[in-house]
Amino acid sequence: MVKHREEYLVKRNTCLMLSAASAAVIIAAQSAAAQQVCTSDLKILAQPQTGLATTESFAQEFRGLSGVGFQVDYLNENDRRARSQADASIIGSYNVYYVDEANLAQFASSGWITPLLDHYPAEYDFDDFDPGRRATATYDGQVWFAPITGGGDLMVYRTDIFSAAGVEPPKTLEELFAVVEAIHDPSNGIYGFALRGQRGSGANVWRWMPYFRGFGGEWFNVDGTPAFNSDAAVRATETYLRLFEYSPPGTRTGSWDESTGAFNSGQVALIVESAPLGGMSLNADASNVSDKVAFGIPPEPLTGGGYAHGFAIGTRGNASAADRDCAGLWIAWATSKENELRRLAAGQSGELNRTSVFNSPEFSEAFGEALPAALEATSAVTKVNFWQNEKWPDLGNRWGIILEELITGQRTDIQDALDELEAYAIQITAN
Amino acid sequence: MIARVIGKATLVFCAACVLMPLLWTLMNAFKVNADLLTPVPKFVFEPTFDNIAYVLSRRSVFGALYNSLIICLSAVGIGLVLGLPAAYAIARYPNRITREIQFFVLSLRFLPPVAIAIPFMVIWLNLGFYDTRLSMIVTYSLITTSIAIWLSIPGFQSVPKEVEEAARVDGYGPYAVFFRVALPVAMKALMGALAFSFVLVWNEFMLALMLTASNAKTLPLVASEMSQQGLNVPWGILNAAVVLLSIPPLLLLGLLGNFLNRAFAQKRR
Amino acid sequence: MNRQSSLPFVFLVPTIALLAILALTPTLYALSMSFTDRSLFSPDFNYIGFENYLQLWSDRRFLNSAVVSVKWEVITVTGTMILAVGLGVLMFECASPRARNIYCLIFLIPVLLPRVCAAFVWKFAFHPLYGIVTYPYRAITGKPLDLLADPTSALMVVAFVDIWQWGFFFAVIIVKLLESLPPQPIEASRLDYARPWQIHFYITIPMLRAPLISLALVKAIESLRSFDLIYVMTRGGPGISTETLDMYAFSQGFIESGKIGYASSIAVFMLILTIVAFTIIWKKVNK
Numbered sequence: 004m005v006k007h008r009e010e011y012l013v014k015r016n017t018c019l020m021l022s023a024a025s026a027a028v029i030i031a032a033q034s035a036a037a038q039q040v041c042t043s044d045l046k047i048l049a050q051p052q053t054g055l056a057t058t059e060s061f062a063q064e065f066r067g068l069s070g071v072g073f074q075v076d077y078l079n080e081n082d083r084r085a086r087s088q089a090d091a092s093i094i095g096s097y098n099v100y101y102v103d104e105a106n107l108a109q110f111a112s113s114g115w116i117t118p119l120l121d122h123y124p125a126e127y128d129f130d131d132f133d134p135g136r137r138a139t140a141t142y143d144g145q146v147w148f149a150p151i152t153g154g155g156d157l158m159v160y161r162t163d164i165f166s167a168a169g170v171e172p173p174k175t176l177e178e179l180f181a182v183v184e185a186i187h188d189p190s191n192g193i194y195g196f197a198l199r200g201q202r203g204s205g206a207n208v209w210r211w212m213p214y215f216r217g218f219g220g221e222w223f224n225v226d227g228t229p230a231f232n233s234d235a236a237v238r239a240t241e242t243y244l245r246l247f248e249y250s251p252p253g254t255r256t257g258s259w260d261e262s263t264g265a266f267n268s269g270q271v272a273l274i275v276e277s278a279p280l281g282g283m284s285l286n287a288d289a290s291n292v293s294d295k296v297a298f299g300i301p302p303e304p305l306t307g308g309g310y311a312h313g314f315a316i317g318t319r320g321n322a323s324a325a326d327r328d329c330a331g332l333w334i335a336w337a338t339s340k341e342n343e344l345r346r347l348a349a350g351q352s353g354e355l356n357r358t359s360v361f362n363s364p365e366f367s368e369a370f371g372e373a374l375p376a377a378l379e380a381t382s383a384v385t386k387v388n389f390w391q392n393e394k395w396p397d398l399g400n401r402w403g404i405i406l407e408e409l410i411t412g413q414r415t416d417i418q419d420a421l422d423e424l425e426a427y428a429i430q431i432t433a434n
Numbered sequence: 435m436i437a438r439v440i441g442k443a444t445l446v447f448c449a450a451c452v453l454m455p456l457l458w459t460l461m462n463a464f465k466v467n468a469d470l471l472t473p474v475p476k477f478v479f480e481p482t483f484d485n486i487a488y489v490l491s492r493r494s495v496f497g498a499l500y501n502s503l504i505i506c507l508s509a510v511g512i513g514l515v516l517g518l519p520a521a522y523a524i525a526r527y528p529n530r531i532t533r534e535i536q537f538f539v540l541s542l543r544f545l546p547p548v549a550i551a552i553p554f555m556v557i558w559l560n561l562g563f564y565d566t567r568l569s570m571i572v573t574y575s576l577i578t579t580s581i582a583i584w585l586s587i588p589g590f591q592s593v594p595k596e597v598e599e600a601a602r603v604d605g606y607g608p609y610a611v612f613f614r615v616a617l618p619v620a621m622k623a624l625m626g627a628l629a630f631s632f633v634l635v636w637n638e639f640m641l642a643l644m645l646t647a648s649n650a651k652t653l654p655l656v657a658s659e660m661s662q663q664g665l666n667v668p669w670g671i672l673n674a675a676v677v678l679l680s681i682p683p684l685l686l687l688g689l690l691g692n693f694l695n696r697a698f699a700q701k702r703r
Numbered sequence: 704m705n706r707q708s709s710l711p712f713v714f715l716v717p718t719i720a721l722l723a724i725l726a727l728t729p730t731l732y733a734l735s736m737s738f739t740d741r742s743l744f745s746p747d748f749n750y751i752g753f754e755n756y757l758q759l760w761s762d763r764r765f766l767n768s769a770v771v772s773v774k775w776e777v778i779t780v781t782g783t784m785i786l787a788v789g790l791g792v793l794m795f796e797c798a799s800p801r802a803r804n805i806y807c808l809i810f811l812i813p814v815l816l817p818r819v820c821a822a823f824v825w826k827f828a829f830h831p832l833y834g835i836v837t838y839p840y841r842a843i844t845g846k847p848l849d850l851l852a853d854p855t856s857a858l859m860v861v862a863f864v865d866i867w868q869w870g871f872f873f874a875v876i877i878v879k880l881l882e883s884l885p886p887q888p889i890e891a892s893r894l895d896y897a898r899p900w901q902i903h904f905y906i907t908i909p910m911l912r913a914p915l916i917s918l919a920l921v922k923a924i925e926s927l928r929s930f931d932l933i934y935v936m937t938r939g940g941p942g943i944s945t946e947t948l949d950m951y952a953f954s955q956g957f958i959e960s961g962k963i964g965y966a967s968s969i970a971v972f973m974l975i976l977t978i979v980a981f982t983i984i985w986k987k988v989n990k
Contacts, residue, residue, distance in 0.1 A: 046648055074493050076648060079662045085958040086647075092744040092961070096565055096647040113744060190845060200852075202940060252831040252847040256941050268471070397960045404764075408942030413854040423763075437899075441797035448790060449809050452871060455824045456812070458835055462827070474842075475835050516721065519714035527711045535719055537985075542726050544981045546927050548949040549970035552956055552963055553732035576725040579718065608710040637817040639931035640949070644957070654819045658935055661823045669827070676820045683815040690815065691808050698879035 041329035045073040046320070048090065049101040050083040050312075052152060053289070054346040054354025058337050061345070065336050073333060080258065081203045084396065091115035095319025098330045102148050103312040104139050105204050109393040111142045116315040118145040122324075122331025127339050131357045135382060139311035149338040150356040153311030154278030155385030156213065157377060158299040161292060164193060164272045172273075172299045176217075176242070179273075179302045186272045187249045195249035197262035197271040202407040204389070204399025206258040209308055211406060212388035213275075214239035217304035222390040229428035231402075232421035240409065240417045247410055255410050267291060275301045277310065278381065281374045282352020289350075298377035300384055307385035311356075314338065394431050401427050456680075462673035470669045485670035489660075489678060498656040499678075501567060502636065505652060508571045510632045513578030518624060521583045522612055525590035536587065542580045550576075551644040558645060565647040573641055578631040585630055588697060589623030590616060626693020629686045636683055653679050730974065737968035743961030755968035765969065767943050768951040771858065772929075772973075775947055778862045779869070779926045784919055786870030791877030792903045803878060810871035818868070818928075822935035825864045826851070851937060854944035861936050861945055865929065873918055880911050916988050920981070927977060948973045 049055060059075055066072055076097075078086055087100045092115055102110050110116045119140075123129055129149065130137070136150040160172055168186045173179040179196075187195030199210045220235030230236075247255065251265045259277065266274045267283065267290040274280070287293040301307055314334040321327045336342070343360045346352075347369060360366060367375060389395055402424050408414045462470055464481035489495050520539075524532045554573055558564040593616050601615045617624075642652045657675045737755055741748035759765045790810075794803050813821065828836045831849035840848045850856040884907060892902050908915070930949045933939060939946030939954065946954070948969060956966030 048648075076494055076659070078659055081958070082659070082662060088961065089743055089957055090647050093559060094564060094647050096649060200941075202938075252849040253852070255849070256852040256937075400959045404940075404943060407940055408854075411852060411854050411941035411944075413942035413944055438797055441793050445790075445793055445797060445802075445806060448871070449806060451867070452809050452812055455828055455835075456816075458828070459820075459824050471833050473832065475838055516718040520718040523711040523714035532711070532715075535715060538719070539722065540985070541978065541982065542722065543924055544927075544977050545726065545730070546949060546970065546973045546977060547930065548952045548966075549733050549974040550726070550729040552952070552967055552970055553729035553736060556736070556963070557729065557732060572725070576722065579722060583718070608708045612710070612714075633815055637819075639817075639819055639934070640928075640953075643934075644953075654817050654931075657817075657823070658819045658931075661819075661826075661935065672823065673827075676823050679817050680820045683817065684812065687808060687811060687815060691811055694807075694811075694875065694879060698876075698883055 040325070040332050041069040041071040042325070044071050045098045045330065045333050046096060047073055047075045047099040047101075047314070047333070048083065048087050048097040049075050049077055049314075050080050051077045052354050054349075054351040055151065055337075057346050057349050057351060058342045061342070065333065068336060069329060069332055071329070080205050081201075084203075084205070088396070091317055091319060093319075095317060097317055098320045098326070099314050099333060100317050101151075101312060102315045103205065104153075104310045104387075105389055105399065106396050107140070107142050107147055108391055109396055110315065111145070111147050112393045115318055116147055117318050117321070117327055119148060119316060119331065119334065120146050122316060122327045123149065123335050124332060127335035131340065131359050132338075133356055133358055133361070135309065135385065136311040136313075136356050139309065139387075140313055148311075148313035148315040149334045150311045150313040151338060152279055152354050153309075153313075153356060154378065155307030155309050155381045156275055156301045156305070157278045157281045157307075157381055158273070158275050158301050159266065159280055159284055159296055160273040160299070161269075161271075161295055162297050163295045165297075172297070173302045175303045176305065180245075183246070183249050183273060189251075192270055194251040194265070194271050195273060196246055197254055197265050197274045197276075198243065198247055198250045199258045199262055200247065200250075200255035200407060200410040201258040201261075202400065202403035203258065204396055204403055206403060207406045207410065208399050208403045209310075209389075210275075211239060211243050213301065213305040213308055214242050216306045216386060216388045218242075229425055229432060231428045232418070232425040236421050237417055240406070240421065243406075244409060244417075256407070275305065277308065278378060279353025281377065282350075282355075282370060285370060285374065286350040286352070298373055300377065300381045305384070306388060307381050308388045309385040397431060398424075398428055459673050459676055463670060463677045465670050465673075467669060470673075482670070485674040486678075488671050489674045494651070494656050495653075495675070495678070498651050498653045501570075501646075501650050502653040505567055505570045505574060505650070506632055506635045508567075509574035509578045509635050510582075510628055512571070512575040513582035513631050514628060516575070517579045517582030518586055518617070519612065520579075521586035522590045522616055524583070525587045526616075536584075539580045539583045542576065543584075547640045551641050554641070555644050564645070565649050567650045570642070570645060570650050570652070573645060574635045574638065577635055577638070581631040581634060582627055585627035586620070586624050589620040589627060592623060593619045623693065623696055626690055626696065629689045629693065633683045633686060633690070733967045733971055733974070736964055737971045739964040740962075741964035741967075743956065743963050748964065751964075755965050756972070758965070759968060759972065764943055764946065764951060768946045768948045768969075771943075771945060772947045774858065775862065775929055776923060776926050778859070779865045779929075780919055780922050782862060782866040783870045783873055783922050784915070786866055787873030787877050787918070788908065788915070790871070790874035791881060792899075792907075794874065794878045795881045796899050807875045807878065810875050812871075813868045814872035816868065818931040819935055821864055821868055822932045825860075825867070826936050829860055852941050854941050857937055857941055858945045861929075861932050864932055864936070865926070869922055869925065873922070876918065877911070877915075880914055881907060884910055913988075920984060920988060924977075924981060927973075 055075065062072060083101055084106060087102070088106070088109070090097055091100055091110060092113065100110070100116060102116065120129060129146070132150055133153070136153045137146070139153060140146050140148045140150060158172065164186055165172065170182045170185055173182045183195035186193065199207050201207055215236055218235040218238050220233055220239060221230055224230045250262070251270050253261045254265060262274065263276055263280050263283065265271050266280070269291045281298055284290045284296045285293050314337060316327050316330040316334065321330050338356065340357055340359060343355050343357050344365065346354050347360060347365055350369065352370060355361065361375070389399065405420045405424060409417065409420055414420060463485055464483070465479055466482050469476050469479040524536050555564065558569045563569040597619060598611050598615055601611050606614060637654065639654045639658070642655050646652065646655065657679045660675045661672045738750050738752060739748045740751050794806055798806055828834050829850055831837060831847040831852070837848040837850070850860050888906050889902055892906055929947050930953070933945055933947060933950050937945045939950045952966040952969040952973070955969065956963045
């Protein structure tokens with residue numbers, strides 16, 4: 004059973020509103036003296052995050068700071084990528100874009116977004132963000148976005164199922180296969196593992212890359228020629244497809260939502276997913292298994308997929324320096340420590356990024372010792388798995404479609420599939 | 435006799451095939467996730483109005499509703515002003531040229547939307563009208579005008595020539611005959627044609643997807659965006675958005691049913 | 704009636720001129736873009752002649768999408784016509800005129816529903832775990848049924864929704880057509896103790912041959928607008944099993960790589976094919 008999240012949201016929001024109102028009064032009083040940074044309402048393109056909804060409910064506070072309101076349009080990850088790419092390049096109808104590790108190179112090198120720190124008020128303390136996320140937000144020596152979420156990979160498993168089956172959390176991929184085989188029991192509604200099958204450089208390819216990199220795969224040979232059809236790629240794909248036999252229905256064409264949803268609703272025994280799942284699975288409002296999960300690092304040789312998503316200032320949508328200051332103010336406000344603490348109070352651990360928040364007593368109170376320790380441990384295996392290049396989104400999406408064909412059984416020849424990817428890589432790196 | 439019973443049962447089953455999914459969606463709009471995401475469908479539950487309230491409180495939904503109304507009504511208005519006279523001319527002056535024109539108007543429907551959406555996007559961008567209600571109205575008036583012409587021709591043809599002759603004898607000029615006689619007589623049939631063109635643009639998706647970004651976004655786009663957000667969004671909200679989007683076309687149901695009856699009653703004569 | 708009057712010119716010329724401008728400008732623009740390597744992301748482009756068109760023939764996704772489009776046309780047109788004729792005859796035979804009117808109103812609903820809504824309604828109904836359509840299967844076998852994730856069934860499910868929208872609508876038209884037929888031949892054959900299906904198979908349907916062909920043609924034209932259903936239900940997936948030409952053109956132009964020149968060549972290919980095919984067929988049928 005999924006809990007009544009909407010009801011909960013409404014109740015919580017009323018409490019939040021009250022505190023927001025009082026905060027707004029104070030801030031409005033402060034900023035009345037200061038000059039108004041903004042002249043018109045801001046438009047933000049984002050992908051849905053529970054923590055953002057909390058921030059949105061404090062819109063009055065931002066109005067007090069800036070004198071304007073804002074509107075957030077939500078699109079799912081793949082659509083957000085496609086839409087922001089088209090919008091940032093030629094249209095410019097949004098002031099703030101949601102960018103991620105995979106398209107940062109493309110956005111920054113094309114000039115679609117503006118370096119952040121020139122327009123980021125110093126008092127919001129950018130250096131407080133987790134160093135890993137700051138590094139991901141940096142490209143070509145400049146910082147481009149302020150993180151809203153990020154991290155590496157975490158192994159999350161069900162203590163009840165593991166102890167019933169008498170198995171230990173796997174440390175290697177061989178053990179993983181053994182464990183998954185032992186606990187997989189679909190006739191009783193328990194699936195051994197969960198993966199993402201949906202196309203996309205940030206979807207199925209994202210979960211596939213730890214295997215590719217873990218098996219020693221490199222995107223390019225030493226001489227700079229593409230190596231997308233290497234033995235490591237073949238092995239990774241074979242392994243990925245084998246593991247899919249244990250993944251619940253809906254995940255073959257699903258992504259993060261479907262596989263974490265399956266885990267949180269209690270259908271999955273073991274999962275390796277992006278780190279925010281950790282806190283989500285502990286949150287009784289989002290998870291039915293909050294009292295029976297434990298954490299670990301991804302089994303060897305998997306590399307955790309290091310990532311960060313965040314907000315960047317659109318170049319086209321903000322013509323003047325004042326407009327950029329305004330967008331920068333919104334970004335600073337939305338990712339501020341205050342807003343992170345509010346998310347923490349609401350149990351939304353996925354959208355926390357600041358060292359001071361991680362080290363706060365509230366954090367350990369909310370999540371105990373196990374999750375912070377696992378997050379700490381997993382950062383050791385976290386790597387940049389993808390090819391950091393402006394052409395990566397195009398190439399990654401191409402592989403995503405081919406991989407989806409393999410996963411859904413539309414094609415079976417793995418070598419042939421990777422050769423096709425290789426040919427495409429050669430084609431787009433040539434010009 | 436048994437065949438008749440089976441036949442009637444099949445008809446009832448077909449009607450259920452139409453109504454059940456819609457009633458189900460309507461019910462889901464009033465459910466919380468816990469009642470929605472159940473392995474066994476739940477018919478008895480405690481209704482919640484949060485979903486509808488959420489949908490109606492989103493600025494994007496409200497803006498899109500406004501956009502959809504303005505764009506569709508304006509495009510239908512243009513279709514009316516430009517299309518009805520053209521349809522009358524085609525109906526009253528049947529010759530080779532008007533037949534060709536009639537075919538040209540129909541052939542506009544052969545154009546694959548994707549083939550005009552991509553260039554329209556570039557054109558509106560170059561002109562600086564991309565993502566405005568104006569550009570959407572102009573683009574949609576291509577659809578409404580051609581459909582209004584196509585569907586109004588039979589309506590004008592059904593106006594008895596004797597009535598127009600009589601008016602002419604009374605000293606009406608050709609324009610007065612159109613405005614004072616043909617238009618009022620054919621009005622009921624024409625309403626159906628306009629209603630059809632409204633439904634077509636209200637439901638239109640692909641052009642809106644490519645030609646708007648945020649300012650002129652229409653309701654089908656926002657509904658589709660909501661429905662694609664995945665499990666992070668309560669499903670009840672999606673159902674509520676779908677219900678909201680479906681109401682206007684369904685309000686026209688009676689009008690359109692009448693239009694069909696009239697069109698075929700005429701054939702019988 | 705043939706008195707000289709300025710009315711036809713005044714009423715026709717501005718409207719047709721506007722329609723021609725609105726339709727021809729983008730079509731010609733698409734044609735010109737299809738000869739370029741234009742990208743969504745940069746204002747600069749080169750004319751590259753027929754290179755895009757040549758590339759189409761070695762692009763397996765293009766060839767696949769052409770096949771999917773043809774399959775889509777065939778499945779939805781035949782499915783719609785079978786449902787419409789069957790249901791139309793059934794209404795004519797089994798329902799009283801009063802009941803018929805009510806059925807006609809009900810069967811009009813699906814086509815009025817925004818396709819985005821129809822797609823969503825059925826996508827949720829076919830949900831492997833929570834769907835109401837898959838429920839009986841789950842209840843009996845205890846296993847989930849994920850038809851939209853299976854390349855062999857996904858296209859059929861989407862086509863089902865399309866047929867659901869159009870088949871019922873056409874059934875209403877067919878029942879009206881049957882009502883408009885002269886009653887004498889039907890009465891005569893009833894006196895000969897012909898069975899109802901024989902009457903319709905040998906007498907009424909052949910009498911309606913011309914309007915039925917027109918209906919099939921209208922459906923074929925409307926089936927070109929498959930994009931919204933596919934976009935909401937499958938995005939062309941799983942893999943590329945439901946990727947039609949317009950979906951693929953959209954993917955190329957907007958989702959994946961921003962190649963609007965290449966996407967235009969796909970669109971132009973589709974445009975020429977449909978205009979030529981439908982013009983020939985339409986003129987032939989309406990001789």
